Amino acid sequence: FLKPGLEDESRSNFGLIDQIAALLWIQDNIDKFGGDPNSVTLFGQGSGAVCANFLMMSPMIIKEGDKLLFHRAILMSGTALSDWALVKNPTHVTLQVAKAVRCPSNGKELEECLRKRRLEDLMDISISIPEYQTPFGPIIDQTVIPNYPKHIMSAYNDIFKRFELIYGVMEVESAHLLNTVAMAAGMLQEETNSELRKYFETKFEANVGFILAHTLSAYSRFVGTDNKLNSYDGQSYDSAFLNRDYLLNILSDVRTVAPVTLMAKLHSALNLNSYFYVFGHKTASNYYYVSKICYIHTVDFL
Structure with a gap:
């Protein structure tokens, strides 16, 4: 290329x-x-x-x-x-x-x-x-x-x-962007914010701080500190994993889910043979201990 x-x-x-x-x-x-x-x-x-x-x-x-x-x-x-x-x-x-x-x-x-x-x-x-x-x-x-x-x-x-189209996404599309330690052990809140700032700085020329703050605020309702979110399959799900999943959700949405959704909206208005899937099948093995991440990028065609 x-x-x-x-x-x-x-x-x-x-x-x-x-x-x-x-x-x-x-x-x-x-x-x-x-x-x-x-x-x-x-x-x-x-x-x-x-x-x-x-x-x-x-x-x-x-x-x-x-x-x-x-x-x-x-x-x-x-x-x-x-x-x-x-x-x-x-x-x-x-x-x-x-x-x-x-x-x-x-x-x-x-x-x-x-x-x-x-x-x-x-x-x-x-x-x-x-x-x-x-x-x-x-x-x-x-x-x-x-x-x-x-x-x-x-x-x-x-x-x-x-063209007739089938298109879709995984529930987590950005796990491959993080290193092994972050995926296995989670992240500090400062690490999550730093990684997001780094991403936004490559995409926007100005107002990065405002965009970051607005994004964090918008996603805060999905990652909180209540008991439901802090447990998974009866196990403790601590803030390090929540911080990591916070980052993964945002990167997945902006890099893959939102663009595919926009394309779906444009195509389905023109052609009735337009089908959107979300792959959420939980595999038998869970690569990341005490994690909600069971359906990551590329698993759908393994």
């Missing part, structure tokens, strides 16, 4: 183009395996769901006339509306990569130089970006992705409503 040049016309989104090539192959060969080229479902989880959602809105999935390369999608725990779906500053990342592999930082020479570098050298590069931002991923290039996803979903109804 690295943008290989600095010019606006520099070709990008190769990861999505590879997926389009795979869909073209499916169209040409699916009948040989007993499949129907007019009934193809694209299925993705997390970043895969983001890619599938972007492809739904891409003009490059139209093969002949108005024939589509796929016709429905299953989006698990991700959407193009998620705040981590798009790379916000791809040029900044490209310049870091160019410097790391000693390529010139100008024009066509940069693109040609990057293409000559070994894969191993590119894979060893360490990129410096704020936490919670995406270094490599889809960008708006006016070709594969013609515009911001919310604009396409809202303004170009005919594009978005073409």
Whole structure:
């Protein structure tokens, strides 16, 4: 997904183009395996769901006339509306990569130089970006992705409503963002607030303190100190776990649940074949002792 040049016309989104090539192959060969080229479902989880959602809105999935390369999608725990779906500053990342592999930082020479570098050298590069931002991923290039996803979903109804959709979330979507100690032992309130502030600072340029305070106030009714919340399956459920779950609920909502819910609202208004699920099946083993977290990100497809 690295943008290989600095010019606006520099070709990008190769990861999505590879997926389009795979869909073209499916169209040409699916009948040989007993499949129907007019009934193809694209299925993705997390970043895969983001890619599938972007492809739904891409003009490059139209093969002949108005024939589509796929016709429905299953989006698990991700959407193009998620705040981590798009790379916000791809040029900044490209310049870091160019410097790391000693390529010139100008024009066509940069693109040609990057293409000559070994894969191993590119894979060893360490990129410096704020936490919670995406270094490599889809960008708006006016070709594969013609515009911001919310604009396409809202303004170009005919594009978005073409597909039947199943989409959904886990009850906890952000457990993978915390370290093992925090997940197993819980967190101090100061640690929770610090992590939230760090997140909001990457998303908002001003009034971070106000946004943080308002968010904490809004969620305070879900995490309290009453006896019901402080016990779980007859065991003590102390404040360290409450603080951790406080953070997980907020990050899950803002990064995954709210974007998927917004997409559901937009799509269901256009197509009746629009289905939302919430995965809440409690697994036999509980990874996190004395915890309410039994259905976390990625467990739904294990």
